Amino acid sequence: MLNPDVGKSGAGWADPAPIFAALGDRTRLSLLMKLSDGDARSIAKLSTDTLLTRQAITKHLRVLEGAGLVASLRVGRESRFAARRETIDEARAYLDRVSGHWDDALARLKTFVEPAG
Template identity: 50%
Template structure:
């Protein structure tokens, strides 16, 4: 697996949960928030929110700072940009593959039932 994907896999794993996606949206809107604030109105326990934030922290998606007795959580915007770059690259690879296929079909070099090996680019 290419290095770029290895680096991005924990990030996408962290984003692959509904509760964590909601936390990303809340932190994006609010800038920073305590666990108490994130728990309020979420329908999720404080312990579950803490667990999700730790998972997100391990992927580099969020970071926390202490303010008095509470810990404030913020998004790390750089990791969101990393995810966007990775998705853009994957999108480009699909666009390139479809363009090659279109070229083969339009040229008539692609024949039904024939095996055509297409080059692959990795992230």
């Protein structure tokens, strides 16, 4: 399948937690890194240079796919995976929201000791 919509839906916002959860694994991050040039690769190719079995890699790829971070397409006898920038950008946008709302470190230190206000 070329894609489940894990993306944005009009007005409200989808829960980004599953995206971050998918990113929260060393193996999956390194898979995403390999795919970070935009090219698609087969499972076999993605399984080289790793200690894990092909099945393990497959599972990780499916997790990434479930989160919308990669898309897969079967061509011939192989399954090719490619990174999906949209979802990565969605995660970035979320981090922007939680990061962009306050100013300097000094102000933060103050708030530790100030009354609960």
